[in-house]
Amino acid sequence: MNQPPSDPPDPAADAEPRSWLSPALRAQLPFYVGVLLLTLVGITLAWVRHIELGIPWFPGAERPVWLVEARVDFIATGSPVLASLDLPSQPPGFRIVSEQATSPGYGFAIVDEQGNRRGEWSKRSADGPQTLFYKVQFVPVRPGEDNDVPAGDQPTPRARPVFWEEPEATAAEQLIAAAYARSSTPESLTRELIKLLAPETADQNAALLLAESDRATLLTRLLNSAEVPARLARGLALQDARRRQSLRTFVEVWADGRWLTFDPRTGQLGLPKDVLLWQRVGSSLLDVTGGLESDVRFAMLRQTVPALQLARADWQGAGLALFSLYQLPIEEQGMFRVLLLLPLGALVVAFMRIIVGVRTSGTFMPVLIAVAFLQTSLLPGLIAFVTVVGAGLLLRGYLSALNLLLVARIATLILIVIFITSAISVLGYHLGFNTGLTMSIFPTVILAWTIERMSILWEEEGAHEVMVQGGGSLLVAVLAYAIMQAPLASHLTFNFPELHLVVLALILLIGRYTGYRLSELRRFRAMADYE
Amino acid sequence: MTRYISPARLQRLGMLGMNCRNVRYISRYNDRANYPLVDNKLKTKLLAEDLGVATPRLRLVVRTQHEISDLGRRLAGLEGFAIKPAKGSGGKGILVIAGRDGEQFRRPSGATLTLAELQRHLSNILAGLYSLGGTPDLAIVEDLIQPDPAFADYSFQGVPDIRIILFRGYPVMAMLRLATRASNAKANLHQGALGVGLDLASGQALNAVQFGRPIRIHPDTGADLLGLQVANWEDLLQLAARCYELAGLGYMGADLVVDAVRGPLLLELNARPGLAIQVANGMGLLPRLQHLEARRRLHHSPAARVAYAIHAFRRRDLPAPATTVSGASAQQATAPAAGPADDRADRPIDRPVRQQVGQLVGQPADRVTDAAG
Secondary structure (H helix, E strand, C coil): CCCCCCCCCCHHHCCCCCCCCCHHHHHCHHHHHHHHHHHHHHHHHHHHHHHHHCCCCCCCCEEEEEEEEEEEEEEEECCCEEEEEECCCCCCCEEEEEEEEECCCCEEEEEEECCEEEEEEEECCCEEEEEEEEEEEEEECCCCCCCCCCHHHCCCCCCCCCCCCCCHHHHHHHHHHHHHHCCCCHHHHHHHHHHHHCCCCCCHHHHHHHHHCCHHHHHHHHHHHCCCCEEEEEEEECCCCEEEECCEEEEEEEECCEEEEECCCCCCECCCCCEEEEECCCCCCEEEECEEEEEEEEEEEEEEEEHHHHHHHHCCCCHHHHHCHHHCCHHHHHHHHHHCCHHHHHHHHHHHHHHHCCCCCCCCHHHHHHHHHHHHCHHHHHHHHHHHHHHHHHHHHHHHHHCCCHHHHHHHHHHHHHHHHHHHHHHHHHHCCCCCCCHHHCCHHHHHHHHHHHHHHHHHHCHHHHHHHHHHHHHHHHHHHHHHCCHHHHHHHHHCHHHHHHHHHHHHHHHCCCCCCHHHHHHCHHHHHHC | CCCCCCHHHHHHCCCCCHHHHHHHHHHHHCCHHHHHHHHCHHHHHHHHHHCCCCCCCEEEEECCHHHHCCHHHHCCCCCCEEEEECCECCCCCCEEECEEECCEEECCCCCEECHHHHHHHHHHHHHCCCEHHHCCCCEEEEECCCECHHHCCCCCCCCCEEEEEEECCEEEEEEEEECCCCCCCCCCHHHCCEEEEECCCCCEEEEEEECCEECCECCCCCCEHHHCECCCHHHHHHHHHHHHHHHCCCEEEEEEEEECCCEEEEEEEECCCCCHHHHHHCCCCHHHHHHHHCCCCCCCCHHHHHHHHHHHCCCCCCCCCCCCCCCCHHHHHHHHHHCCCCCCCCCCCCHHHHHHHHHHHCCHHHHHHHHHC
């Protein structure tokens, strides 16, 4: 069936040379280009939305998510309490999916102070040990879609003025001078300073300064003194199912228009994998007023969530999301789910009728039956359909004798169909089959017409033709149902409505198919004797 | 016989498939505006009368339900007649009355109907029971066709009709449809009527099929189908070719009958003629259609188109009925030999000649090898 049907043997045209692109095909070129364009546009749009919005191709796709829980403990003193915890905002390599705070009796708010997000718990009065929770879900960002604020958007920070007391001032000055001499850039200066501060190589100056403060803080102060903007950052090493973790300190240095992360212990540049920078801007991680012995500990868990759910959470405000059907009310979404499946059924009908050559009763009746099957599930639906049509055909036999006009006959059939479906529903309910047998789903008018057509067919062409066409209709309906009920089909049609352009292209192609139908290979089999 | 045939073989045979027919021929050559002309038998008939194309004589048109009550009086004086829905297709709803038995109407099968039953049938027709899409319809009553005795041996009860496919006004393929007991005396191939392919040049039987399978002997009458020869073949072709001017459809089928008294008559036209004619002829339509598609200039007069078709589509592999005659001159040469030379009536070729043709045609095995060669 697959050879191009353009050049059948023609004794008259035998002499002409044939190019692979026959004139007939060349005339149809715009059509095929249009079909190709439709396909490309559909697939490209879907691809872009997949990349940009993270809508998964497959319905079951899942992505890893880190659930981090910060637990704040302190002992309240009976006065008003205000606990303020630094919250992560746009940590490099991760994206926040959701966050929530749980703490009975406390008011909670997230405040933003010059780019520094803080969670604030407040209570008029509290006494004794208090525990506050803050939960946040992060999803690792795939390389290439890093959401770190581009360098150009950040104002260049200034080095903070640092005040040293003697004798630290001299020691710091000497350390900076030594490192400065051996470096050329902020990065190399940082590396040299870290080396000078390392325990193995620390000289007197370093030892003096390290006695006063920890290494990371000291490093930040030294860098700022050397007019290199630097700040402390605190990060969390993510490991599955860890509890009571604390944050590790890092130093961020401004160089070449962006923040570089250094490990102050090793001098290693760059953030280790699976480290989440929790705090980058603020000075303190936790401030508690009205409480004592405050402490914050972290627990974490690696989870998987449906990628689709994740994508939907991210859609808010994205330009491409304007095309999303998820913005409709839930009720209409349900309607559109079925509506968007219909083109697949239409494609099946076109294929079965034009390529295979199955005869059906009523062109698109099988699609409507298939939609009904979607609601009733296959077997109950099949039984119900055959019962209704069979009973209808029997009663239609009596109608014949009444000698009614056509319109009145169809109207009578509609009533009969409704009687039969109600009877089946009530009977099914009493037998305990009420779950699947939602008979009202079946399109009543279509059923009435089907019965009428089959009845006339029976009278004119005999029972055989009724079986052929009825069987053909059911076959196509079951096939359409099989495709439409596949989770992948419903997922793709609803989340990527643009893929319908591809379905359209396929239908257009089928519409121009001029080759033999599969059924004609049997119908014309007698021709084998004449070759 | 094999159960399936490969598409490559079908293509070699030049078989026209349903999709190809719809896309390349019907939608390209048939203007939709002209469909009502052929889908409505009354319109076809009135137009045909204007253009001098002979059709069965129209006796009565029933347009509204209340006219039906008056039916008995209006049918008075009509002995035999046929009631047809104007928009029926495939022979649906056609009721033939062969004569009367007192108050009763007698069908060709011998069954009788009362006037009330006739009235109910007409009422069904008007309601659109037999029309395309169930639209309201009207009924026409025509003169009964007097079966040509030449076909008496070949048809079970019903009147055989001749389907001729016309492409751009040229006859390209022809088939005779014969009723059988299996087809309920209807000339409907789906129901088991015989399809006999006819040589376009001579009207001589090429091959016969029933239910898509080759057959040689009529199952009810026992006549040898391959010995069949349609008389006055060229007149039939001329009549069919004139239908192109009538309907203006590039690809259509003309259904003709031969009346014993009036000669060839146009029964109806079909804008979507079926494909079974190819199996009946044992050859595909495509080479002939493409041959005509390739022609730049077309003949204007029906007579010239018929002459061209006879010349172009003659089966050269066919054993000639006699050594000296072939093609269009066949009946002119054989008919005088069989009957009075001046008899231009639809007198069939007499039995001796038919038998002679049958003998010449010989065994089916020979024919197959000939055709293959």
